[in-house]
Amino acid sequence: MEERVTIRELARLSGVSVGTVSRALNGYADVRSETRERIMRLAQELDYTPAAAARSLVTQRSHVIGVFMETGEGHPDLQHPFFHEVLGGLKQRVGAQGFDLLLFASERPGNGYGPHSYLKRARHHSVDGVALIGLDQEHAEVRRLVRAGLPCVGIDMDIEGPAAEVVMSDNVSGAETAVRHLHALGHRRIATITGMLESRPGIDRLRGYRAAAQALNLAYRDEYVAYGDFYAESGREQTARLLELPERPTAIFAAADMMAIGAVRAAAEAGLRVPEDLSIVGFDDIQLAPHVNPPLTTLRQDKLGLGAAAGDALVARIAGDPDRPSLRRLPVELVVRGSTAPPAE
Amino acid sequence: MEERVTIRELARLSGVSVGTVSRALNGYADVRSETRERIMRLAQELDYTPAAAARSLVTQRSHVIGVFMETGEGHPDLQHPFFHEVLGGLKQRVGAQGFDLLLFASERPGNGYGPHSYLKRARHHSVDGVALIGLDQEHAEVRRLVRAGLPCVGIDMDIEGPAAEVVMSDNVSGAETAVRHLHALGHRRIATITGMLESRPGIDRLRGYRAAAQALNLAYRDEYVAYGDFYAESGREQTARLLELPERPTAIFAAADMMAIGAVRAAAEAGLRVPEDLSIVGFDDIQLAPHVNPPLTTLRQDKLGLGAAAGDALVARIAGDPDRPSLRRLPVELVVRGSTAPPAE
């Protein structure tokens, strides 16, 4: 493997000092254009690349943003399509501003001594900021990280700290919209399948469901609230349960598309047609939502937008912008497709 | 934001030299256990974290693995669920070995001068190895990167270089298995929807389809090969087309689950039932495959395994392992679910 071309080499070859080379390369004004050109040309020829490590050591800026997104057994976040799309948005946005993304993978980076806390891992790599995606906000390490003063942004999680910001969809009003949509179609027996109630989106979507139910004067029934976990299997199980109720619902609001898909499945297994016998509305608008059978009526989250907003927040805070909102709430949009219709009876 | 605790600080406070601190922390034998303990305790208290940048500068090892995975408009790889799961496997495996992942996002990292090539970006961050996920293998920059001698692993793409390795599923035999499964059920008119033929998996799955068709003495018909792009919409369109054929197929092998889901949709729109009127088998076994309606018969790729194999390859090559295979092909497994059945007639 060819050895690295250093700035010193460049200096030697172009017959000037390293200082001059550095200034030329970094576009300082006080360099004779002739020398600059010569240097640039040489750098080009030799395919010179500055060493980020060296640079960040002296400038105290790494131009790298850390990302914590768990992929373990318990928290299989990397499995939920939602997070990937958000990650894509983040990547795109920060990339345009000259930042790369460090996906924290190891608890003992560099095979160093002992497992590192979130904070240590972030410090270890001198990341300029950190994005937290779908972690447990109660985790002690998360709190410590967020309080340390490093620019942080939480996606779908409540965090608080001197340089922390939160980005999430307007889950409450989204859930309300879902219920209103069903109500407008004529449904009165509307059930819901919640997400994990340890998460903000889980809580808020349930909250929205309740608010709408109350506002619309739907009789509140405890048994119409089924507890899921955002994943398909729970949607299926809970729907099966709901359909066995003496007075079964004619419509279900599932707090995630994955669960909605599971719900469609359960309906089919119970011999019911969607939407004729049972209307279902999801949440997220995952990539497959328009393609499943029937196409899913759902609340679209602006996933790329969430990632982009997170990126903007970080970049702004890294740049030192003082007055930033602590919370950015993005609107969601009802997308009516084929899984909802007026009730049969 | 609290300032960084350096090794020098640690040395000062514990009354020894930085050299000793470094040795103590890194577990060298020649340190009195008493001093070591004192130092360790202090490091603990102060929550000392070594600076990766400084360390990598001198050791020439960053313990970071770079990942190139395009997310642009043309190559929306980050959108295909398959790649995420692979990424998850990679992350998990390299994480266990002390590596973190750098997701290249910026073409001008650090807002440096001019756009950087793949190779420059990799060098810039001094990554110890690079994973290439679903890129265009013909791209000139990719070739240069791979030839530079840096440990590289290509996932689902053919690359060649002094330290390059390829990991992919056994697409050919997977496709064959799909066709044989349909044949065994009694199908004789079996069509296929291909993936993008610019990609190895796209080519290989078509190859497998053809090989099996020939081996099984199925009459070859040009019009039974429909060209898709791995995504749902193409599956739908191409299926619609296939179903209009004078002698329409009774079964379809779609080279990706997303396309299979699109195919199911198209069948429904044509008033056909799956699997009664049309059998469909996919490829991938994406997370939703068991949950859609009907549950998808498909060929399971070991996505986590692919990521893990890629991680192993990189770690081994970074460690200097000389005799490595240039290609690792992982087996795929037929998963029979509800989208296939014997033909009606």
Add this chain to the structure above:
DNA sequence: TTGTAGGCGTTATCAT
């Protein structure tokens, strides 16, 4: 306009 030199935080090589 350019060169010199100090320092960023580590590890590694010598001595001691």
Add this chain to the structure above:
DNA sequence: ATGATAACGCCTACAA
């Protein structure tokens, strides 16, 4: 067993 000291590659005053 420990302490100096020289790198690693770069940026940035400060001098010239």
